[in-house]
Amino acid sequence: MSKPLGYYTSYTPGDDSFLERVQQEYGSTFEKMTKPEKLSILMILSSNIGAQLDGGVRGEIYTVAREMTNQLSLSDQAGIMEAIISQVRWGQNADAELVHHA
Template identity: 70%
Template structure:
């Protein structure tokens, strides 16, 4: 069983926040949201977070990501997603790339 929303966020029951409204509608573990819908939320949030960060993305990273979608199983793609989320939230990151 997955941990509830409040474990991962600043949500506190009774705070009348967006997170409270989402939890009330979809469950504390988003059990009323399909896997596909969860991936849409993840895509939108990841894109938004990425746009807030400085630096450029090397073209080779786009190529690697494309290769991952075509060469890795869905299970390995999900594993890479989990790995990257942990790295983004808790891991060390390389310095931003700036092209002149």
């Protein structure tokens, strides 16, 4: 995350919000978090969003994901994560359901 938190969210400096407290504690680019901590947050947030959406997951997707972890470099795995986050946030998915409140 090279841009500050407000670029990606509804956070506005000085708004006394939860996001302001997070930024004060961990930095505007989460620079005070380790990679494992950031990935844990990503995992928890994606699970939460996924649980709130309608529809299931085809079994083959779990197979593809396992193959990705076995066959792709860590850099390519992170690239896949970045692509999926962008597609989910901006509606570039098969069901066209948007998840965006920012």
